[in-house]
Amino acid sequence: MSLRSAVDEARTSYVARNPKSLECFRRAEESLPGGGTRSSIFIHPFPLFISKGEGTSLLDVDGHEYLDFVSDFTSGIYGKTNKVLRDAIVTALDNGIQLGAHTPFESRLASLIRHRFPSMELLRFANSGTEANLLAITTALKFTGRTKVMVFEGGYHGSLLSHFEVKKDQLVEAELVEEDRKNEVNVLTVPFDYLVAPYNDLAATKSLIQANATSIGAIIIEPMLGAGGCIPGDATFLRGLRQLATDVGAVFILDEVQTARLGFGGRQKTLGITPDLCTIGKFFGGGFAFGAFGGKLEIMQMFDSRRPGAVSHGGTFNNSPCTMVAGATALEQILTEPALEALNSIGDDMRDSINAAFKSLSAPYIVTGLGSINQLHCTLPGKLKTAGLDLVFFRLLERGYWIAQRGLISLNFAMSQSDVDGFVTAVIKVVREMQDLVMD
Known part of the structure; x- marks a missing residue:
């Protein structure tokens, strides 16, 4: 059987197993374009609809249970x-849903964050990583009085700050699309005056700066x-890059969302890098x-409302x-250094275990990443990358393991070592079963 035929078979099985989804x-298509409102969680040909989550498990509307190795794209730690x-x-709800005023917990959370990130001498809250990055960039431009923003190929700083499209022909594609769709990514991007530099290429970036x-x-x-x-x-x-920013007087922003x-x-502590601004x-x-x-x-004193000409920054739900x-509560009791x-x-x-198995099998896959955030890649040429990833995705679902269709694997605190060991075994078994397929 060919790889393409195996993917078609797996997709057909997926449709048959999930009639309620x-x-x-x-029904969702009637009100939402493409049946949803968050592109990253869409599954081709249609997404699963989840009815409940507990611990590290998800239950879909058709009654299938999955161990969640997406962890809401890292946020569900x-x-x-x-x-x-x-x-x-x-307890917080018992004191009022929304108070519209300062509360003691506002400064308590800020203090806990400052303790972890000394580079954040002062900080402001927002409602998402996207907002935080938009605010950081506009703050930097306001502070310097300059116009250009340097970003990097493959960079993603939120739904309005995506720079995927420049990576179409490289090993790592930002989105893996269906074979019969255009192999490109269309994104909404805030129209800053961008300079796009190659990631991990210091010489080329230096010339551009x-x-x-x-x-x-x-x-x-x-990072x-x-x-x-x-x-x-x-x-x-x-x-x-940190030094180059200093040399030219640019604000160096580290996106640690x-x-x-x-x-x-964060990575700034591990690498010994102090940014001018940091986002989380x-x-x-x-x-x-x-x-x-x-x-x-x-930089951050520009937002001090006591100062003449202070920069205004509102947001109903910022605090x-x-x-x-x-x-x-999370920072004090759960998101601890030992954990x-x-x-x-x-x-x-x-x-390391998955990559060692891939190497021994001479399988066309590799996992990249650091710590608890990783990505499965298929190294087959061209559009076969998509097919190779899709087959692993669908076959893992059949075994009760949920990863992102694009290959993201993110761990969470609710997982046990046996959960992860079972996942490793399942990935290796799925890839081993593919050894007899014709990769064309």
């Missing part, structure tokens, strides 16, 4: 039903590409929508009591 999808968080949130030295106001980068394929930033590259979970102080989000809200940006005192309580070290160690071991 298909029914939900048809606490699992689906953390009792400590639930109790804190219920030097050619635009007086106009670059912000340089924003992920590991997230949606761009879990490609770690080289330490020499990132440190060199995902990578903050790779260590107690996702899990720092304890499961609620959250974002934050912060950095040097001289939502439930988010503040949940975030502070992060243990989870990331499990992720490193998982990646």
Whole structure:
């Protein structure tokens, strides 16, 4: 059997196994374009609809249970039903849903974040990583009085700050699309004056910076590409970029919205890099929508409302009591340094075990990433990459394991070592079963 035929068979089985999800999808299509409102969670040919989550398990409307190895694209680090968080949130709700004023938990959460990220001398809250990055970039341009923003190929800084499309012909594609669709990615991007540099290429980036030295106001980068394929930033590259930003007077922004979970102080602590501004989000809200940006005192003081000409920054839910309580509780009791070290160690071991098996099988796959955030890639040429990933995705679903269709694998605290061991075994078994397929 050919790879393409195997994928068709797996997709047909998927449709047959999930009639209630298909029914939900048809109803959703009536009001939502493509039946949904979040592109990253769409599954081709139609997504599964989930009825319940508990611990690290998901139950779909057709009654199938899955171990969740997506973890809501890294944000669901606490699992689906953390009792400590639930109790804190219920208590917060008992005090009022939305108070429209300052509360003690606002400064409590800010202080806890500052402790982890010394580079954030002062910080402001927002409602998502996207908002945090938009605010950080516009703050940098306001502070420097310049116009250009340097970003990097494969970079993703939120739904309006995507730079996938420049990576179409490289190993790591930002989106893996169906064979009969155009092999490109269309994104909505805020129209900053961008300079797009190659990731992990210091020499080429240096030339581009030097050619635009007086106009670059912000340089924003992920210390590991997230949606761009879990490609770690080289330490020499990132440190060199930090120095280049200093040399030309640009604000260096480190986007740690995902990578903050790779260590107690994020990748910046591990690499010994101090950004001018840093952005975080996702899990720092304890499961609620959250974002934050912060950095040097001289930059962030622009938002001090007591100062003449202060920059205004509103947001009804920036300091939502439930988010503040949940975030502070998570940082104090769950997102601890030992817990992060243990989870990331499990992720490193998982990646090493899977890659060792792939190598022994001469399988056309590789897993990249760091710690608890990883990405499965198919190394077959052209559109066969999509087919190779789809087949693994569908066959893992049949075995009760949920990864992202594009290949993302993200761990969470609710997982046990046996959960991860079972997942590794399943991945290896699925790939071994593919050895007899004709890869054409």
